[in-house]
Amino acid sequence: MANLRDIRRRIKSVKNTAQITRAMQLVxxxxxxxxxxxxxxxxxxxxxxxxxxFDMRKNFGEESHPLLERRQGGRELVLVISTDKGLCGPINxxxxxxxxxxxxxxxxxxxxxxxxxxxxxxLGIKVIADFTxxxxxxxxxxxxIAKFITQQFLDGNYDxxxxxxxxxxxxxxxEPEVVTLLPIQGHRKGEEQAFEEIGAxxxxxxxxxxxxxxxxxxxxxxxxxxxxxxxxxNYEVFQALMEARASEHSARMVAxxxxxxxxxKFIKELTLEYNKLRQGAITAELLEITTAMKAME
Amino acid sequence: MALQLDxxxxxxxxxxxxxxNVYLPGADGEMGILPQHAGLVTALKPGELRYLHNGKVxxxxxxxxxxxxxxxxxxxxxxxxxxxxxxxxxxxxxxxxRAQEKLQGVEHSMDAEEVAYxxxxxxxxxxxxxxxxxxxx
Numbered sequence: 001m002a003n004l005r006d007i008r009r010r011i012k013s014v015k016n017t018a019q020i021t022r023a024m025q026l027v028x029x030x031x032x033x034x035x036x037x038x039x040x041x042x043x044x045x046x047x048x049x050x051x052x053x054f055d056m057r058k059n060f061g062e063e064s065h066p067l068l069e070r071r072q073g074g075r076e077l078v079l080v081i082s083t084d085k086g087l088c089g090p091i092n093x094x095x096x097x098x099x100x101x102x103x104x105x106x107x108x109x110x111x112x113x114x115x116x117x118x119x120x121x122x123l124g125i126k127v128i129a130d131f132t133x134x135x136x137x138x139x140x141x142x143x144x145i146a147k148f149i150t151q152q153f154l155d156g157n158y159d160x161x162x163x164x165x166x167x168x169x170x171x172x173x174x175e176p177e178v179v180t181l182l183p184i185q186g187h188r189k190g191e192e193q194a195f196e197e198i199g200a201x202x203x204x205x206x207x208x209x210x211x212x213x214x215x216x217x218x219x220x221x222x223x224x225x226x227x228x229x230x231x232x233x234n235y236e237v238f239q240a241l242m243e244a245r246a247s248e249h250s251a252r253m254v255a256x257x258x259x260x261x262x263x264x265k266f267i268k269e270l271t272l273e274y275n276k277l278r279q280g281a282i283t284a285e286l287l288e289i290t291t292a293m294k295a296m297e
Numbered sequence: 298m299a300l301q302l303d304x305x306x307x308x309x310x311x312x313x314x315x316x317x318n319v320y321l322p323g324a325d326g327e328m329g330i331l332p333q334h335a336g337l338v339t340a341l342k343p344g345e346l347r348y349l350h351n352g353k354v355x356x357x358x359x360x361x362x363x364x365x366x367x368x369x370x371x372x373x374x375x376x377x378x379x380x381x382x383x384x385x386x387x388x389x390x391x392x393x394x395r396a397q398e399k400l401q402g403v404e405h406s407m408d409a410e411e412v413a414y415x416x417x418x419x420x421x422x423x424x425x426x427x428x429x430x431x432x433x434x
Contacts, residue, residue, distance in 0.1 A: 038308075041307075041308050041309040042307050042308070044305050044309070044310045045305050045306065045307045045374060048303070048305050048372050048374055049363075049374055051372075052338065052363065052365045052372065052374070055338075055365065055367060056338060139307065143410075143414070147410060214336055215336040215337060215338045215365075215367075216335055216336065216337045216338075217337075217338050217339070218323055218324055218325050218328075218337070218338075218339040218340065219324045219325050219339075219340065223324075223340065224338055224339070224340055224363070227340055227363075228340075228363055230410075231363075235307065238307070
């Protein structure tokens with residue numbers, strides 16, 4: 001049977017833990033708000049940019065820009081965006097599972113965030129580059145990443161570049177996703193399917209009138225394309241980073257909240273047990289005293 | 298006949314409403330868009346965007362980006378869109394200075410993309426400054 005002092009000690013330590021998790025929950029909640037606003041604010045831009053590319057699709061073939069070129073080979077590069085710190089629920093393991101399902105088994109990886117980078121070493125996956133990104137995500141840190149993967153694609157080292165991240169749905173729900181970034185899809189001639197999109201739940205709108213897709217380009221079709229495609233890659237990477245960050249803070253907030261709640265429940269149970277024991281001890285003591293008095297009479 | 302105008306930056310949607318006309322700082326010079334304009338995609342250079350909204354001319358300083366005109370809709374994607382009151386002259390001047398210093402640093406390394414980016418920053422801030430000076434109340 002546990003004695004009083006042991007229980008008291010345990011209550012104390014659980015209380016300490018609860019205090020820490022509660023502090024972490026509050027920090028995560030503050031960061032979460034900021035990260036969510038940033039991610040949601042960026043969606044409109046990413047959406048409109050995608051829509052623009054989609055509307056332009058009839059004016060360009062695959063051959064008009066190297067970033068559109070679909071290649072035969074299966075060499076894949078995956079940009080994985082995980083978290084730097086742990087204690088954020090299952091989002092990293094979920095992401096790892098999703099990658100295992102969707103990415104080709106001999107794909108190479110570029111990692112953002114320490115968690116999956118260390119995991120990759122254990123799994124024996126080849127990581128060719130690693131980036132760290134500050135919090136909140138500055139656009140200036142998305143550019144070097146986009147530039148690196150674009151270069152790898154253009155140099156012909158890889159035939160396909162995907163991006164794996166945790167998409168933010170709401171505070172309680174985050175979905176791991178693997179989407180194809182390069183070659184840029186969906187605005188090819190004759191291909192009508194909505195293309196994979198960063199940011200949940202977005203479908204490009206089809207114009208009813210095909211003539212509406214015949215565009216005048218200024219300064220020139222090639223000029224517009226050469227400027228808009230790299231911009232598109234930059235912003236897709238940026239949006240994915242922001243989505244991942246919003247997911248991370250949301251997941252951490254929720255994980256820390258449930259940890260705090262658990263600790264509180266545990267404290268309640270322990271206190272009950274403690275009080276029971278204390279009562280038992282007092283009763284036993286009283287009993288001893290009365291028996292002693294009775295014996296002396 | 299009205300024209301639906303959406304102005305979007307990476308941070309947020311700046312404006313979304315029907316307007317009577319839009320003037321854009323296109324890559325080849327300013328262009329005016331009226332309702333029923335032909336489909337058009339244009340690159341934008343940093344400068345002044347103005348539109349007629351409820352009988353009033355509104356002006357914004359915008360950065361580089363793209364605009365798409367289709368049917369009766371204009372979508373402007375830009376990395377900056379500021380009204381006169383939002384422009385901080387000191388801030389803009391400092392941004393130009395910083396970018397110029399950095400530019401001198403990278404020009405030797407011949408990083409074309411970085412140079413283009415920094416020149417973009419300079420052009421953007423200069424446009425904001427010019428805008429502020431022109432339309433100061």
